[in-house]
Amino acid sequence: MKQRIILIVVAAIIGLGVGYVLFGTSDADTMEATVHDHTTASEDQMWTCSMHPQIMQPEPGDCPICGMDLIPAEVGTGGLSPEQFSMTDNALALANVQTIVVGTKSAGDDNSISLSGKIAVNEEAVAVQASYFDGRIERLNVNYEGQEVRKGQLLGTIYSPELVAAQQELLTTVSLKQSQPQLYQAVRNKLKLWKLSENQINAIESSTKVTEYFPVYATVSGTVSEVMSAEGDYVKKGQPIVKVSNLNTVWAEFDAYETQLSQLKKGQRISITTNAYPNKTFNGKISFVDPVLNNATRTVTVRATLANQNEQFKPGMFVTGKIQNDKNFSYESKLWVPSSAVMWTGERSLVYIKVKPDEPVFEMREVMLGVRNGEQLEVISGLNSGEEIVANGTFSVDAAAQLQGKKSMMNKAGGKTMTGHEGHLGMQPQEDSNSSEDQMKMTLPDTFQKEFEKGFPAYLKLKDALVASNSKQAAIHAKATLEIWQRPNFSDLGTMERGHLDKSIEMLEAITTAGKLEDQRSHFVILNANMVAIAGELKDLGNTLYVQQCPMANSNNGAVWLSAEKEIRNPYYGDAMLTCGSVIDSLR
Template identity: 35%
Template sequence: MNNRKQIIIAISGAFLMGAIIGWAITEKKSDPREELEHEHVAESSVFTCSMHPQIRQDEPGKCPICGMDLVPVSSANKNADLDSPYLLQMSSEAVALANISTTTVSEGEGGFSTDLNGKVEADERRISSVSANFSGRVDELFVAFTGQEVKKGERLARIYSPALITANQELIEAKKSKDISPKLYEAAKQKLRHWQLTDSQIEQMEMQGDYRTHFDIFASSSGVVSNRNIAVGDYVEKGQVLFEIIDLSKVWIMLDAYENNIGSIEKGDLIDFKVNALPNQDFKAKVSFIDPVLGADSRSVKVRAEVNNSDGLLKPEMLVTATVSSSNSENGSQPEVMIPSSAILWTGERSVVYRQVGSSEKPAFEMVVVTLGPASGNMQSIKSGLEIGDKIVTNGVFAVDGAAQLSGKYSMMSHPESQPFKVDDRFLVKLDGALDAYLALKNQLVSDQSAQQQAKVLVEEIKEIEGKELSQEATVKWKGLKNAIVQSALKISSGLDIEEERNQFVILSNKFIELVEAFGTHKEVVYKSHCPMAKNDQGAFWLSEFAEIKNPYFGSSMLGCGEVKKAYRKNQE
């Protein structure tokens, strides 16, 4: 019995030892691809905000600071081919999570179409006024309301005029002695012609043999009465406008073309338009006139077309939606490079797109600065930067740009720019005093305190810098920035409340950033920071002496909102 137990124990021990050895061997021979996959998934499962990179979460969601969609953190590619700051490597999982899609750059059709809005207006050349050619009292009206249609020569009103009665009497008396004094007779008729009476009216006055007490006013053109300025019993003076008549057999289509559309519209271009009142009917016209003056408030010009309206369907003030088609091509016989407008990131003077340069297994995107041509609906022509056949990001562009920022690559807001002016250290040392005053002003706003006194110091510091050592071109730039900085600082020092001071600080900061980017700095480092929620969510920049975010636009209410966008260093070119 004991032997049997010993045998069972030995066998069980052998099985147990075999299991342990098998586990150890299996652990040592685990698939390295599984480890890499696990590591990669862990890395891709971190999500952050493009504007607030300090936010890190393990799952997609919204940024708790600004509410933007969180994007996956991409791993940096270690290949030497992608070391360029213009290139960004993303994992295929990150591309899928960000819903990034690409489109192949296509060739345009050599023409452009522009969608414009406007309204129907009366042809100004077909508006006529009926005025009183003599004074008198309105005794009868034959047009009782506006909107009434009249024909040319139709009677509109009857007026009692003592002056005309007298002239009528003179004509009758002159007719009796016309054989003796024909000149007097002609003078009496000419006097009536000066009052716009026709020859037939004058003949009737002569044939009556007695003077008339009332005289009629007739329509000078056919159309619709748009204004009736008199009523029965009114006394009218010579030259007074009695009626306005509009001929609506032809009307104008007046469209608003904004600055970015003006270059693609020419006289003679075809217009297809609809009016809201007649949604099932299409109209066509051609551009007949383009206003030579840009509206200062609307930043647009009026584009006009003339339309036949003999059926009266189009009425003034009807709203119009139109498409202006042009066959004009700026490149002549060269093919037009066309891309969807959704692919473009506009940053003021610069426009950026992302071109795919990697494969589907290893996606990579290159930031490309492009020069824009005229727009055509939802498509945009490109003058330079892309070629037909390139693949560009059309959906998820902001996600790619945000990933580029987080990876330290060039992006929409951090593109390299060369310093335009080279100046010696003497000028930069002088700028240090003004920059120190600016930073002191900024710190007051960070502390939720008024910056009026610091603004006064800034004005004195900036005024003392003459810039005599600068070149002629640099002097022009310096004087423009100097005047703008002084004006903005004076407004801050004038006794505004702190919110208005912060509004002016936006302008002041932009000018100081422009100053540093133009001339450089003598300080070891100055940081350019950005808050996307400042200025009513429009975003605003500021300069700081430290990398830690201390927001001057919100102060203690949102002190950490923002991100460092750039660092300016001493002797940096």
């Protein structure tokens, strides 16, 4: 028995030795290869939080939101990088997403500059009808703006004690005309200085009666642009009664961006079109380029004088001007993209790249812009010729990025929530301090700002309804906000500004028709992303608005909203997490 046990042990030892000789090297190599593969994989490994999947870090550590240990993140579906995301074909069709290849020239790129503007009164042809003596207006025949007057037409009558005394003085000196001709002539000259004509003075002499209510006649022909006095008013010498504009010529005034100044000069020909006469083109020349830049809009006024036959141009009418570029201006040698492709956050200019030609996979890219040429923007850096970008439906693509926790217009870090002191509107601070000045900024016309601000009270009621989790009231107030913003015709908005407004209106319509509170709150996320971008550019708000943010909303991607109170009342969760959030900015 002992010998048998010894033989078994010896056989086992021999077997282990033979196995090591035959397989030991191979196993070591396999193990080494395995370790090598793991090392390679770890170099590309990203770490995320199980509670906050928007957190992506290249190294393990703690979640900056909840403090939990980070876990290895899975590689993007379909081999996508963490910055990339995909959209379904159905979503692309609904959003009408269209792409173009950078470097290709579209049919509308005719090497010209397009400017938007309005028809204005020619200030050089404006006359003010003033009173040439003190008195009281007894009757005024000009009562409203737009009234036509002709030279010599009776404007009104004035009772003037001073003029009554002067007429009596004239009648007295008539009898002394032969003996004291100088005195007589001095009295007549005095009346002439008050703009009385020779015929009027002779009529006073021949009638030998004093006219108590003296007539005032128009000295020019034109259209009344402003009535500056009323019947019964006491007027002083030189005080204006009515302003008359001659509309035989008008000004076409355009706003040109600061970056377009090098391409504009006095004397350039400009072709002008208007919606009132869509099949007509009017030719003019630039007669004035404002030497002073408007600091609020960063634009200058460019003016052309137009003949106004049959008064076809009305002051206030929107017009579009097109100026052919100088021959030395090279269009082909630069990269151009349509303005509809670019989104501006106030600090960055962004586009979306289609990274796979045959698949709807996109990635956000930051670009540096140069001059603006009509609806085309020059790209200085950030894009290469041949790359495919989203040209239409950019805001819808951005919304898809937000919902998937990727880098987006309102979130540079791909969903990572920042506190208020870390960056404007929850975004990381810019490393390049000059980029804000170099990027193309939104220009909001005064008329748009006034009308947009009228919608804030209804919007705040919408926010309060969502705080109260009242779906019915939310729909009512969303509709009220929608009606205010749809009422005006904002035809003077640029493509970028129009994109923010259209997306806001689209989300308000969705909130109005949504049947579930959860859906309303999802639409409210995208509404606020666009509203905050617009509100941040308003020059003057009646009251302070606070930009507030909840890091847990929008599937832990974070979402913002506007509030008139500093105290947090969360519209995305209501009573469930009423005070969740923080103030990240204030708009005054």
